[in-house]
Amino acid sequence: MLNRILLIIVLIYGYSVNAAHAIGGTINFTGNLLESTCQITSGDEKQTVAMGDFQISGFNGQSGIFQGNQSVTIRLENCGPGLTGARVVFDGVRDPLYANAFKLDGVTGAGLALFEDDGSTLITPGTASRVKAISAQRATLNFKAKYRSSSATVTPGSANAAVDFTIQYQ
Secondary structure (H helix, E strand, O other), rough: HHHHHHHHHHHHHHHHHHHHOOOOOOOOOOOOOOOOOOOEOOOOOOOOOOOOOOHHHHHHHOOOEEEEEEEEEEEEEEEEEOOEEEEEEEEOOOOOOOOOOOEOOOOOEEEEEEOOOOOOOOOOOOEEEEEEEEEEOEEEEEEEEEEEEEOOOOOOOOOOOOOOOEEEEE
């Protein structure tokens, strides 16, 4: 008899504790259903662009001077048949003195700036590039990379940057 009473007490107590701690809420899920995207051509998803060697004297002791003009290419293939364009968002750690360039490891006073393929239209980090056409389920996305002085004083050293990219489709 005592066992039954204890069992009833445990069951009642257990249900009341659970009821006291029960709270509800809402989970919202968002997203898009897309036509198949493109594949990045093998080797273009992780690449190294050799910027070359430049003299710090080439910055003329001024901020805002560019050196180098290296090509950066991202090729897309096997694009979904309904896709007409692609653009790129470049992102990474920004130069602490010039937010429109990426921080260089190993030096101070300079950053890495990315441009549209015309070499003069700056692509602000975190902002999409111009739309490039997808034709015959392929696209070649061309850009330019340049060093930019962000200070009158640039220290010498290895001037390397890591920049991530995301493809957006139309």
